[in-house]
Amino acid sequence: MTAPAPSDLTQLFADLASAFGLSRAAGQCLAAIWRTTDTPSAEDLATGLGLSRSNVSVALKELRQAGLVQVSRKPGLRRDYFTADPNPWALLRAGLAERHRREIAPLVDRMTALAQAEEDTRMQDLAEMAGAASQWFAKMMRRDLTELMQTMGADRPEKKAKKKHRTEK
Structure with missing residues (x-):
């Protein structure tokens, strides 16, 4: 691993993962x-992060299932190597x-089942609203990244890289 993640970034991603329902x-x-x-x-990650091999293995399985990392192989080697989309918007969408x-759709399903068993129209209205919101959310996640960015108000032009000025000594 040529550039280990800085500690602050590692902790930030750990906190974000918890917020997204990951370890x-x-x-x-x-x-x-x-x-x-x-x-x-996986061995590089375990060594670089100071985590056990089994902890890394479980974490990588989570990340693969979530579509946040992809597995690749190098010719002639039996190890799996891992990559992630460099676009933060792709990571957001996948997360x-x-x-x-994992969490919202099953709750909406439970709410819908409860509403069908209830005679209370408020519960039925709540389930209908939750179902519509869930469908809208799923539709947003299927959008092209550019469309998703525009929908979320991030359609401003990309920032140009700042030129580095040399200081004379």
């Missing part, structure tokens, strides 16, 4: 994978879609 170890691994210019192996799939 802190998954967030730490994602930070390291996302920041590096190389493709780290939100996974949160919806």
Whole structure:
């Protein structure tokens, strides 16, 4: 691993992972994978982050299932190597879609089943609203990244890289 993730970024990703329903170890691994210019192996991640191999293995499984990392192989080697989309919008979309799939959709299903068993129209209205919101959310997550950015108000032009000025000594 050529560029280990800085500690602050690693902790930030760990906190974000928790907010998205993933483990802190998954967030730490994602930070390291996302920041590096190389493709780290699970062993590289365990060594670089100070996590156990089994903890890294479980975290990588979470990240693969969420669509946040992809597995690749190097010719002639049997190890798996991991990459993440460098676009933070792609990471956001994948993280939100996974949160919806694992937590929000099952709650909406439970709410709908409860509303069907209830005669209270308020409960039925609540389930209808939750179902509509869930469908809208799922539709947003299927959008092209550019459309998603525009919908979220981030359609401003990309920032130009600042030129570095040399200071004379």
